[in-house]
Amino acid sequence: QKEVEQDPGPLSVPEGAIVSLNCTYSNSAFQYFMWYRQYSRKGPELLMYTYSSGNKEDGRFTAQVDKSSKYISLFIRDSQPSDSATYLCAMNPWGTGANNLFFGTGTRLTVIP
Amino acid sequence: DSGVTQTPKHLITATGQRVTLRCSPRSGDLSVYWYQQSLDQGLQFLIQYYNGEERAKGNILERFSAQQFPDLHSELNLSSLELGDSALYFCASSAGDVDTQYFGPGTRLTVL
Numbered sequence: 001q002k003e004v005e006q007d008p009g010p011l012s013v014p015e016g017a018i019v020s021l022n023c024t025y026s027n028s029a030f031q032y033f034m035w036y037r038q039y040s041r042k043g044p045e046l047l048m049y050t051y052s053s054g055n056k057e058d059g060r061f062t063a064q065v066d067k068s069s070k071y072i073s074l075f076i077r078d079s080q081p082s083d084s085a086t087y088l089c090a091m092n093p094w095g096t097g098a099n100n101l102f103f104g105t106g107t108r109l110t111v112i113p
Numbered sequence: 114d115s116g117v118t119q120t121p122k123h124l125i126t127a128t129g130q131r132v133t134l135r136c137s138p139r140s141g142d143l144s145v146y147w148y149q150q151s152l153d154q155g156l157q158f159l160i161q162y163y164n165g166e167e168r169a170k171g172n173i174l175e176r177f178s179a180q181q182f183p184d185l186h187s188e189l190n191l192s193s194l195e196l197g198d199s200a201l202y203f204c205a206s207s208a209g210d211v212d213t214q215y216f217g218p219g220t221r222l223t224v225l
Contacts, residue, residue: 036216041218041219042218042219043115043117043203043205043216043217043218043219044156044203044216045115045216046213046214046215049213088155088156090156100158100161100169100171101146101148101156101158101214102158103155103156103157104155105154105155106155106156
């Protein structure tokens with residue numbers, strides 16, 4: 001069993017839809033949780049990071065962490081075609097940039113105009 | 114643009130060969146990380162260097178090695194290449210060793 005599981009999709013939604021992306025994990029030592037966005041043929045770009053359970057909002061993006069269920073989510077409101085990318089969850093026990101980031105396999109999202 | 118540069122962008126080579134991938138971190142960043150991304154495994158952490166010293170090791174094969182030079186650029190050496198080594202190799206950098214990682218554009222390695 002992988003330490004981080006993520007539904008690979010692909011996920012296709014119409015423009016303006018609310019998108020929900022999810023990851024589960026098995027290691028209770030994970031304390032820091034991140035979401036990266038990766039456009040085709042580009043490197044991952046950090047979208048959000050959070051430490052505690054609960055919600056964190058940044059514009060159209062909301063990151064949600066439930067440590068008791070070992071479940072994290074990223075919500076995208078009013079999705080745009082420019083949001084079409086692969087979304088990767090990542091986590092580790094120490095910090096946002098500390099060694100050993102554990103990634104999910106990524107969910108490919110397409111937002112249709 | 115993250116400020117992390119990687120060369121070359123693409124590399125095509127044969128089994129058994131050796132290649133070197135190069136990474137220049139963002140200005141001022143002391144940590145460099147190497148990751149491998151393949152279709153079936155996703156992004157896998159390989160190794161981290163901090164200010165010239167190895168800080169952490171992940172699932173890095175013995176055929177692979179890395180180093181960070183005094184000017185803080187890093188090289189990843191892959192030897193005795195196998196077909197299964199074909200992947201995207203990313204470098205990331207961070208200011209310290211507990212800070213946000215910024216990823217480069219990657220090097221696509223194809224082993225024929």
